[in-house]
Amino acid sequence: MSHLLRTSRLFAWLFLTGLSLATIVASGFYLYLRPGLPPVEQLLDIKLQTPLRVYSADDKLIAEFGEKRRAPVTIEQIPTIQLHAFMAAEDARFYEHFGVDFKGLMRAAIELVSTGEIQSGGSTITMQVAKNYFLSRDRTFIRKFNEILLALQIERELDKNRIMELYLNKIYLGNRAYGIAAAAQVYYDKPVTELSLAEMAMLAGLPKAPSAYNPLANPERAQIRRDWILGRMRDLQYITNDAYELATNAPLTASFNAPSTEVDADHVAEMARAELVRRFGDAAYTDGYEVRLTVESEKQQEATRALRAGLEAYDRRHGFRGPIGQVDEDQLKPDNLGNLMANYPRVAELVPAVVTRVRDKDSEVDLYARQLGESVMAFSTMTWAKRYKTENLTGPEPEKPSDVVTVGDIVYVKPMVVMTPEQPNESDTQEQSDEQQALDIAEVRRVALSQVPEVQGALISLDAKTGAIEALAGGYSFSQNKYNRATQARRQPGSTFKPFLYLSALESGMTPATIYNDAPIVFDDSELETTWRPQNSSGQFYGPTRLREALYRSRNLVSVRLLRDLGIQNTIDYLEQLQIPTEDMQKDLSLSLGSGLLTPMDLARGFAVIANGGYDVEPYLISQISDINNETIFEAPDVKLCDENCTEKQENNSDDEKEVRIARRLADERSVYILHSMMRDVIRRGTGRRAQALGRDDISGKTGTTNEQRDTWFGGFNHDVATTVWVGFDQPQPLGRREFGASTALPVWLDYMKVALNGEPSSLMARPNGIVNIRIDPETGRRARPGQEGAMFEIFREEDAPPPLDPQDDSSGGSNNGSSDDLSRQIF
Numbered sequence: 001m002s003h004l005l006r007t008s009r010l011f012a013w014l015f016l017t018g019l020s021l022a023t024i025v026a027s028g029f030y031l032y033l034r035p036g037l038p039p040v041e042q043l044l045d046i047k048l049q050t051p052l053r054v055y056s057a058d059d060k061l062i063a064e065f066g067e068k069r070r071a072p073v074t075i076e077q078i079p080t081i082q083l084h085a086f087m088a089a090e091d092a093r094f095y096e097h098f099g100v101d102f103k104g105l106m107r108a109a110i111e112l113v114s115t116g117e118i119q120s121g122g123s124t125i126t127m128q129v130a131k132n133y134f135l136s137r138d139r140t141f142i143r144k145f146n147e148i149l150l151a152l153q154i155e156r157e158l159d160k161n162r163i164m165e166l167y168l169n170k171i172y173l174g175n176r177a178y179g180i181a182a183a184a185q186v187y188y189d190k191p192v193t194e195l196s197l198a199e200m201a202m203l204a205g206l207p208k209a210p211s212a213y214n215p216l217a218n219p220e221r222a223q224i225r226r227d228w229i230l231g232r233m234r235d236l237q238y239i240t241n242d243a244y245e246l247a248t249n250a251p252l253t254a255s256f257n258a259p260s261t262e263v264d265a266d267h268v269a270e271m272a273r274a275e276l277v278r279r280f281g282d283a284a285y286t287d288g289y290e291v292r293l294t295v296e297s298e299k300q301q302e303a304t305r306a307l308r309a310g311l312e313a314y315d316r317r318h319g320f321r322g323p324i325g326q327v328d329e330d331q332l333k334p335d336n337l338g339n340l341m342a343n344y345p346r347v348a349e350l351v352p353a354v355v356t357r358v359r360d361k362d363s364e365v366d367l368y369a370r371q372l373g374e375s376v377m378a379f380s381t382m383t384w385a386k387r388y389k390t391e392n393l394t395g396p397e398p399e400k401p402s403d404v405v406t407v408g409d410i411v412y413v414k415p416m417v418v419m420t421p422e423q424p425n426e427s428d429t430q431e432q433s434d435e436q437q438a439l440d441i442a443e444v445r446r447v448a449l450s451q452v453p454e455v456q457g458a459l460i461s462l463d464a465k466t467g468a469i470e471a472l473a474g475g476y477s478f479s480q481n482k483y484n485r486a487t488q489a490r491r492q493p494g495s496t497f498k499p500f501l502y503l504s505a506l507e508s509g510m511t512p513a514t515i516y517n518d519a520p521i522v523f524d525d526s527e528l529e530t531t532w533r534p535q536n537s538s539g540q541f542y543g544p545t546r547l548r549e550a551l552y553r554s555r556n557l558v559s560v561r562l563l564r565d566l567g568i569q570n571t572i573d574y575l576e577q578l579q580i581p582t583e584d585m586q587k588d589l590s591l592s593l594g595s596g597l598l599t600p601m602d603l604a605r606g607f608a609v610i611a612n613g614g615y616d617v618e619p620y621l622i623s624q625i626s627d628i629n630n631e632t633i634f635e636a637p638d639v640k641l642c643d644e645n646c647t648e649k650q651e652n653n654s655d656d657e658k659e660v661r662i663a664r665r666l667a668d669e670r671s672v673y674i675l676h677s678m679m680r681d682v683i684r685r686g687t688g689r690r691a692q693a694l695g696r697d698d699i700s701g702k703t704g705t706t707n708e709q710r711d712t713w714f715g716g717f718n719h720d721v722a723t724t725v726w727v728g729f730d731q732p733q734p735l736g737r738r739e740f741g742a743s744t745a746l747p748v749w750l751d752y753m754k755v756a757l758n759g760e761p762s763s764l765m766a767r768p769n770g771i772v773n774i775r776i777d778p779e780t781g782r783r784a785r786p787g788q789e790g791a792m793f794e795i796f797r798e799e800d801a802p803p804p805l806d807p808q809d810d811s812s813g814g815s816n817n818g819s820s821d822d823l824s825r826q827i828f
Contacts, residue, residue, distance in 0.1 A: 288628030
């Protein structure tokens with residue numbers, strides 16, 4: 001046997017031995033690791049971490065919650081050229097190998113040896129799917145072997161297109177963007193189908209190193225990576241040479257695009273978020289739920305705008321409180337101005353600005369504003385800025401800019417061109433400065449002096465028949481304060497409480513013609529702990545007054561006497577019948593003037609009960625919840641109004657496919673109809689006359705102002721919509737002696753309702769059976785004599801109408817309450 005043959009046999013035995021050992025080791029690893037590998041079927045059940053999205057009733061995006069931006073797509077929705085771009089960058093032989101590409105591994109090794117860097121990854125797309133879905137990112141041999149085993153298993157059980165789809169929906173592409181669809185929106189504000197070839201190649205370059213090749217953080221490196229991928233696509237004959245040339249010469253167009261909300265409704269969004277977390281826990285942020293709310297975008301936007309405008313108007317009436325900060329003139333260097341403003345937040349549409357020059361001769365002020373840069377403020381926008389002294393006193397009107405501001409003052413200004421909403425900062429992106437972003441958005445140079453109001457407010461608008469929240473604003477700015485005054489602020493309702501008292505009186509047999517004496521009254525009540533002398537807001541007394549007039553003129557002394565006759569506990573019981581919260585109600589006669597505590601939502605709901613004719617109302621915000629597969633998992637029930645056999649009707653509806661809520665009658669419809677008439681007089685001739693600007697005949701309402709003008713209200717409605725507005729300070733304090741519900745809350749209500757009722761037909765409650773019209777003597781409330789001058793028609797429930805005149809009596813007949821009762825009310 002020759003030496004060569006013996007050597008050959010030795011090498012053969014060594015090779016076979018090594019191969020056997022390798023096989024044994026590999027088999028051992030497989031047998032050791034295989035039981036711990038997850039089944040591939042889990043891939044099909046895994047929920048991609050997709051954020052919670054909140055939409056208005058007309059499908060406008062209100063908010064998005066969740067750390068990861070993701071919008072899952074199917075492979076059919078992704079252009080073929082985009083698939084080729086990812087294959088060129090990551091795995092050109094994806095449709096040829098069986099999960100592990102040994103040629104690709106060899107190519108990566110050669111690239112590493114020749115260039116010191118691996119341009120195309122050694123891991124296949126299937127291996128990356130295995131790693132992204134199942135494995136940690138630890139760089140260990142065990143993890144890599146697991147990755148290979150899983151890749152082989154995935155390839156056996158799933159087709160190539162499904163694997164590619166899973167990959168493109170899972171990969172992290174920087175700036176909180178997970179998946180190709182989210183990245184297209186974040187970097188280019190486009191759907192995947194509208195990306196250019198250069199943009200597709202740029203996104204395909206991100207999986208390797210989302211930070212290093214990020215077009216926002218490292219544009220130069222990102223372009224080199226993009227051009228290399230384009231070259232690979234040309235070499236693989238995915239694109240032509242001409243397409244390659246055009247794409248490599250294309251400029252970088254990437255910019256940061258956060259999800260653009262279309263409705264300014266942060267308090268509403270927070271209510272929806274809290275409810276979803278209550279239902280689903282932390283999964284609400286990751287499981288791709290979509291929520292449709294009852295709010296309509298146009299109404300909601302106007303609610304936000306109207307409340308802000310009303311609070312700003314109040315604030316201006318009480319003067320300028322001065323600058324929010326001051327810096328030395330030597331700090332006003334051009335390269336330092338941006339840093340100075342970074343310490344002051346933007347609030348709603350108001351941006352902080354520092355005064356750099358005051359030009360009295362030109363009646364202008366030069367400023368540097370955050371997000372706007374150099375700006376100019378005309379003195380005509382500053383004339384309101386009398387110096388604030390107290391809520392009742394201001395200084396003289398300024399005559400020149402220097403009477404208001406000086407160099408170095410930091411003030412809030414409002415751009416005279418609408419700005420886009422401020423976007424959140426991204427920690428992994430080297431973004432442009434706030435100022436440069438805004439200059440790229442719009443050339444805003446002219447600004448007006450403003451200040452962030454200290455006063456706050458709330459607006460709630462309900463569909464009166466269903467309880468659906470059509471609009472809600474819980475304060476001036478959610479970014480300033482997360483407190484939702486619409487649902488959380490418990491305040492005294494003042495005279496807006498009176499309609500409930502009068503409705504109780506109407507149901508107790510009193511009428512709009514019942515006479516009460518508007519005269520001084522003094523109570524020495526141990527429960528009140530002091531002598532109480534209630535007064536009308538005017539400080540005057542008006543003598544015998546019909547209940548109709550007492551309501552539309554908001555006569556306090558009549559309300560006190562009315563509650564005394566009805567009984568405090570009886571009235572509390574009636575409020576509970578209306579399902580108005582009574583736990584914070586005073587158990588004394590001050591209750592008649594609205595001394596209890598209600599939230600604006602409580603009051604809006606109560607007014608909705610009156611508006612719809614007396615049926616129960618349950619306010620709700622969420623109309624539908626869908627899961628990531630667009631399957632409806634919750635839908636708000638339909639509402640049906642019910643007068644009788646309501647329990648039976650509710651039970652009969654329990655088997656229906658669509659849930660139905662039966663709204664039971666809470667108040668007598670004839671009494672409610674009469675109250676509508678009385679409250680329309682509040683608008684026609686009472687404290688709510690300003691609402692006549694709507695030019696409608698179907699509006700009823702009531703103003704409200706508490707002691708020392710600490711809370712001011714207006715609640716108004718037609719038969720379809722009930723809207724309530726509250727204005728006051730978070731820590732109760734006087735608004736000023738000239739401030740009432742008609743001057744603070746009603747203008748907000750009016751601005752909103754102009755939009756809410758635009759184009760809507762008149763909606764009045766239908767006249768129920770059992771109502772009669774009778775001519776009365778307005779001085780006595782009794783039937784008028786035939787031909788009597790000054791007589792007027794009034795409406796009554798049949799059983800409560802004044803009795804016919806006695807033919808033997810030349811004077812007016814008695815009232816339904818008896819002459820002695822009338823006399824008692826007039827005197828006492």
